[in-house]
Amino acid sequence: YGAKFAEQVNKVTGRIHTEYRQTATATGRLSSSKYKVHDKVREGYNAQNIPKTEAMRNCFMADDGYMIVTIDYSGQETVLAASQSKDPMIMASVNEGTDLHSYLATGTFRIVYNDPELIVTEKHNKPLRTAHKPILFGVFYGAQASRVSQVLNIPKSIATQVYNNIRKLLPDFFTYQDSVQKFALSNMYIHDHSKYKRRRWFTKDDPKHRIEKQASNFGMQSSGASMMKEALVTIEEFLKTIRPEYPLARIIGTVHDEAIIQLPADRKDYAERCKSIMIEVGNSFVEGVSLKASLAWEPFWTK
Secondary structure (H helix, E strand, O other), X not given: OOOOHHHHOXXXXXXXXXXXXXXXXXXXXXXXXXXXXXXXXXXXXXXXXXXXXXXXXXXOEXXXXXXXXXXXXXXXXXXXXXXXXXXXXXXXXXXXXXXXXXXXXXXXXXXXOOOXXXXXXXXXXXXXHHHHHHHHHHHHOOOOHHHHHHHHOOOHHHHHHHHHHHHHHOHHHXXXXXXXXXXXXXXXXXXXXXXXXXXXXXXOOOOHHHHHHHHHHHHHHHHHHHHHHHHHHHHHHXXXXXXXXXXXXXXXXXXXXXXXEEEEXXXXXXXXXXXXXXXXXXXXXXXXXXXXXXXXXXXXXXX
């Protein structure tokens, strides 16, 4: 990855550029790629696909006298799933720190290994806890037994037992998800559960299984996308107030639920202000749970 990155350096600015698109994806998530200058298309990087490794991200350096602050939402998908479904176990994992991953993994691997005494925690059988995480996030977005079979490399018959058990352990979430799918099939559209009620329309040619999967996926993805867009706009309004003194204070990128911002090196309080904005905006999108954010402050992109 990145073998031709240097070829994209703009000869005038000395920087690599991209163009963010707000409406290119069905879920509303930002996408990025080639960009235009005076109506001419130039090559640009896909900021969403840069590997999350130090070898890649540390290559993005702040200007002299500045630092790069990276702020991202903590567990955005889980918080949105809790807020929208009001499932007690998911809400407890957010509000009380209940170990949802261990709870679900214990139930799953008791079935897989036919061992009713098996326990999964962060200290016991931790690799099983890690292996189960993709199952939970897949379920959030409409995955069913076939996906469980693929992720865990188990027969479909056992995967079906696992999937049905997860439904029993998170009944309110699946009641919510089933209602979302039913609404989409009846109305041929789905809306998210944010303040903006963004809609995703379907057509008569869309197969039933596709509508159900995209409806399951849309509520959290679109709400998360709108949340991030509003946070970026609000942060930019703040940056405008300090830009007369610090002209290079700018948002320089975003990936999924993460904002990458360049701020003056002697004003970490500005970074904390941007983090507060992210949290304030995020919590205006959820009910019954609280959304948090984490912050990294370095001369280069770290997260």
